[in-house]
Amino acid sequence: SQTIHQWPATLVQPVGSPLSLECTVEGTSNPNLYWYRQAAGRGLQLLFYSVGIGQISSEVPQNLSASRPQDRQFILSSKKLLLSDSGFYLCAWSVHTNQPQHFGDGTRLSIL
Amino acid sequence: DAKTTQPPSMDCAEGRAANLPCNHSTISGNEYVYWYRQIHSQGPQYIIHGLKNNETNEMASLIITEDRKSSTLILPHATLRDTAVYYCIVRVVQGGKLIFGQGTELSVKP
Numbered sequence: 001s002q003t004i005h006q007w008p009a010t011l012v013q014p015v016g017s018p019l020s021l022e023c024t025v026e027g028t029s030n031p032n033l034y035w036y037r038q039a040a041g042r043g044l045q046l047l048f049y050s051v052g053i054g055q056i057s058s059e060v061p062q063n064l065s066a067s068r069p070q071d072r073q074f075i076l077s078s079k080k081l082l083l084s085d086s087g088f089y090l091c092a093w094s095v096h097t098n099q100p101q102h103f104g105d106g107t108r109l110s111i112l
Numbered sequence: 113d114a115k116t117t118q119p120p121s122m123d124c125a126e127g128r129a130a131n132l133p134c135n136h137s138t139i140s141g142n143e144y145v146y147w148y149r150q151i152h153s154q155g156p157q158y159i160i161h162g163l164k165n166n167e168t169n170e171m172a173s174l175i176i177t178e179d180r181k182s183s184t185l186i187l188p189h190a191t192l193r194d195t196a197v198y199y200c201i202v203r204v205v206q207g208g209k210l211i212f213g214q215g216t217e218l219s220v221k222p
Contacts, residue, residue, distance in 0.1 A: 036210075043199075043212035044156070059209065090155050100146065101210060103155030 002027035006091050006104035014112055019064075019078040021107050023091030026072065031093040033074040034101060035066055038088040050074060051097070086111045116200045121217040124194075130187040132216050134200030137181045143204050145176060147185045148212070149196040156199065156212070159185065190220045 003026045013019060025031050032051050036044040046059045048066035056066050063082050067075045074091055088108050092101040117135040124130040136145065146161040160167055160174045162183075167174045173186040187194055199215040 043214060044210070046209045046211075049209075092155075100158040100161060102158055106153075106155045108153075 002093070002102070004091060004093055004102060004104040006089075006107055008107060009105065010108045010110075012110045012112060013081050015083055016080050019076070019081050019085070019109070021076040021089055021091075021109075023074040023076075023104060024072055025093045028072070028093070028095065030071060031095065032097055032101075033068060034092040034094075035074065035076050036090040036092065036103075038090065038106075040087070044090065048076070081111050083111050085109065116202060116213055118198075118200055118213065118216045120214065121219070123219050123221060124187075124190045126192060126220055126222050127189055130190040130194065130218060130220070132185040132187075132198050132200075132218065133182065134185070135182045136200070136202045139180050139202050140204070143202045145174065145180075145183050146201040146203055146210070147172070147174065148199045148201065148210075149194075149218075150199070150215070151193075151196040159198075190218075192220050192222065194218065195220045 006023050034049045035047045037047055038044045048056055048058055050056050050068045053068055053071055064078050088106050090103050090106045092103045094101045144161050144163050147159040148156040149159055150156045159171050160169055162174045162176055164176055164180055176183045197215040197217050199212050201210050
């Protein structure tokens with residue numbers, strides 16, 4: 001069966017520091033991969049999605065970037081974190097764009 | 113993607129059926145209805161989806177009205193572990209993005 005892993009589960013970072021969040025999927029090949037952010041008390045916002053290695057689409061302009069160095073690895077990065085980057089970051093995968101997305105357990109990021 | 117409207121909160125007694133409504137009056141013919149739930153501090157969990165026929169799986173049933181302008185998610189025998197925020201989402205057949213609204217906070221009480 002397919003599984004998705006995100007780490008770390010929680011992270012506290014100072015303003016201006018870099019960020020790297022990793023997501024990996026097991027049990028499937030060539031999945032579609034997604035990064036979402038959920039601000040406190042609000043719905044999820046899609047940040048990036050990828051349909052293949054090296055293919056990244058950005059949904060909203062922001063201080064973050066994404067990369068897909070391997071088929072089942074999706075990385076969310078920032079060179080300098082802002083206070084507004086705080087939130088709950090979720091990675092998801094799907095077999096195809098018209099199939100259900102399945103989410104990881106998320107990373108709760110706090111910026112101080 | 114079409115907008116959905118859900119009640120902000122609902123209560124349900126443990127062991128009873130939980131019926132969660134969703135209005136999506138502007139849904140298009142090529143849009144599916146998806147349901148997810150999010151238990152506190154966890155990632156959303158896929159529950160079920162459908163286009164126009166009613167659907168059932170091991171978690172829930174989805175009833176879509178004939179005009180497709182509304183739907184109901186049914187948890188047949190709610191347990192305390194079903195306490196969560198339930199999101200109704202409409203999404204184009206070939207779409208990648210899920211647009212989550214505020215959802216319905218379901219509280220299952222003993």
